[in-house]
Every structure is written in C-alpha cells, then in structure tokens.
Amino acid sequence: MINTQLLQDFGKQLSELLAHSPARDIERNARALFGSMASRMDLVSREEFEVQRSLLQRASERLAALEARVAELEARKP
Structure with a gap:
C-alpha cells in the first residue's frame, strides 16, 4: 500500500x-x-466588453426603431 x-x-x-x-x-x-x-x-476586461456590447445593441435597436418611425412619418407627408 x-x-x-x-x-x-x-x-x-x-x-x-x-x-x-x-x-x-x-x-x-x-x-x-x-x-x-x-x-x-x-x-478591456470581458465584463467591460459585455457591458459595451449590450449598450451598443440597445442603441442599434433604438436607432432602427427611430429610422422606421421617420420613414413612416415621411410616408404620411402629403
């Protein structure tokens, strides 16, 4: 043993x-x-990278929504 x-x-x-x-x-x-x-x-640390990626994704989503809204308003214009 x-x-x-x-x-x-x-x-x-x-x-x-x-x-x-x-x-x-x-x-x-x-x-x-x-x-x-x-x-x-x-x-940068992984945590900092993930935070920035999340912020960028939210900003991109908001920008897409605003672009769609502007296009809708322009389409209504006589």
Missing part, C-alpha cells in the same frame, strides 16, 4: 523546491512582461 504521508511530504518538498527555483523567477518575469504588454495594448 502507498504511504499517503510520504507522498504528501514529497509533494510539499517539490513545491518548495520549485518555489525557490529559477523557473519561478522566469514565470514571475513572464507574467510581468505579459501584464505590461496587455496594459500598453489598452485591453
């Missing part, structure tokens, strides 16, 4: 080793680089 405590200790030691390894520094630097690039690209 596998000793679960032994596996847990091994996992803990491996995590600690990776946390202090150069790979962790590389990961941190890569995240900082990509974060910097994203901020320069002026990206």
Whole structure:
C-alpha cells in the first residue's frame, strides 16, 4: 500500500523546491512582461466588453426603431 504521508511530504518538498527555483523567477518575469504588454495594448476586461456590447445593441435597436418611425412619418407627408 502507498504511504499517503510520504507522498504528501514529497509533494510539499517539490513545491518548495520549485518555489525557490529559477523557473519561478522566469514565470514571475513572464507574467510581468505579459501584464505590461496587455496594459500598453489598452485591453478591456470581458465584463467591460459585455457591458459595451449590450449598450451598443440597445442603441442599434433604438436607432432602427427611430429610422422606421421617420420613414413612416415621411410616408404620411402629403
């Protein structure tokens, strides 16, 4: 039978080793680089995008209704 405590200790030691390894520094630097690039690209969050998309859809629907109303009023004009 596998000793679960032994596996847990091994996992803990491996995590600690990776946390202090150069790979962790590389990961941190890569995240900082990509974060910097994203901020320069002026990206928006998914939530902000969805809000703006919803507002645009409502504005488009209202514009279509107003255009239909104007066309109706112009058609009535003698």
